[in-house]
Amino acid sequence: AQTVTQSQPEMSVQEAETVTLSCTYDTSESDYYLFWYKQPPSRQMILVIRQEAYKQQNATENRFSVNFQKAAKSFSLKISDSQLGDAAMYFCAYRILNYGGSQGNLIFGKGTKLSVKP
Amino acid sequence: ETGVTQSPTHLIKTRGQQVTLRCSSQSGHNTVSWYQQALGQGPQFIFQYYREEENGRGNFPPRFSGLQFPNYSSELNVNALELDDSALYLCASQGPDGSLFYGYTFGSGTRLTVV
Numbered sequence: 331a332q333t334v335t336q337s338q339p340e341m342s343v344q345e346a347e348t349v350t351l352s353c354t355y356d357t358s359e360s361d362y363y364l365f366w367y368k369q370p371p372s373r374q375m376i377l378v379i380r381q382e383a384y385k386q387q388n389a390t391e392n393r394f395s396v397n398f399q400k401a402a403k404s405f406s407l408k409i410s411d412s413q414l415g416d417a418a419m420y421f422c423a424y425r426i427l428n429y430g431g432s433q434g435n436l437i438f439g440k441g442t443k444l445s446v447k448p
Numbered sequence: 449e450t451g452v453t454q455s456p457t458h459l460i461k462t463r464g465q466q467v468t469l470r471c472s473s474q475s476g477h478n479t480v481s482w483y484q485q486a487l488g489q490g491p492q493f494i495f496q497y498y499r500e501e502e503n504g505r506g507n508f509p510p511r512f513s514g515l516q517f518p519n520y521s522s523e524l525n526v527n528a529l530e531l532d533d534s535a536l537y538l539c540a541s542q543g544p545d546g547s548l549f550y551g552y553t554f555g556s557g558t559r560l561t562v563v
Contacts, residue, residue: 334490365551373536375491375554421490425551435481435504436540436552438490 332357334424336439343412344447350397351407351442353422360384363425364398364405365436370418378420381405409444417446451477452555454539460561466527469558471539473520478543480522481552482514485536497522526560534562 333356343349355364366378381389381398389396393413397406409416419441426434451474461467473480479498483491493506497516511527520541526533536559540552 336490363551367551367554372556373538373559374556375538375540375552377551380551423490435493435496435506436483436491437493438483440488440490 332359332424332426332437334422334437334439336420336422336442338442339440340443340445342445342447343409345412345414347412348408348410349412349444351409351420351422351444353405353407353439355403355405355422355424357403357424357426359426361426364396365423365425366394366396366405366407367421367423367438368416368418369421369441375421379407412446414446414448417444419443451553452539452541454537454555454558456558457556458559458561460563461529463529463531463562465529466525467529467560469524469526469537469539469560471522471524471541471555473522473539473541474543474553475520476543477520477541477553480516480520480539480541482522482524483538483540484508485538485557486532487535491538494524529562531562534560536560 335354362383364381367375379391393410395408421441422439423436453472481496482494485491496504500516513525516522536557538557539555
């Protein structure tokens with residue numbers, strides 16, 4: 331069974347600084363997708379960034395980037411120039427690549443609570 | 449503005465009762481999934497519906513059931529509520545032209561408290 335582990339329950343960063351959130355996963359599959367979701371107090375899960383396992387190039391979305399190490403099954407999120415609005419729970423998620431009519435569900439880690447200090 | 453609307457936002461029920469949670473997806477989103485998020489945990493997959501049929505289920509007992517309707521709305525029903533069912537229930541949907549890569553659009557959830 332696939333599992334996702336986030337080893338940092340809480341992290342703190344100074345505004346404008348850089349922070350890295352860790353995520354490791356376990357799978358025997360070779361094709362899959364990885365995601366980072368942000369959950370602010372409003373509770374809605376917001377997609378931050380995504381990575382296809384067959385792509386070696388790390389994904390980047392503005393201030394957010396990932397360090398994807400497939401052999402090590404590691405998928406960390408780096409937030410540059412942190413802003414007060416980045417404060418939230420961050421969840422790492424894995425999704426198997428399904429073929430056919432069904433679409434694979436997401437497997438989430440337990441999350442990391444990020445605080446941003448002004 | 450979210451394309452997924454869930455109701456109610458909060459709900460308090462008594463142990464042993466039954467509850468129905470509702471989700472309205474945007475037009476064309478024919479895949480809907482439900483997740484349970486206990487306090488301090490990540491969301492856990494309950495089940496998924498595709499074109500009104502269940503096509504995937506997580507490790508949840510049969511008293512968790514669902515329905516998906518042609519108008520892109522769906523329901524999560526939980527019978528014989530237990531205290532451990534207290535959680536945030538999230539609905540997520542995806543359209544037919546969205547690949548697996550694009551993930552889901554989530555609603556803001558229903559906070560269920562069982563007393």
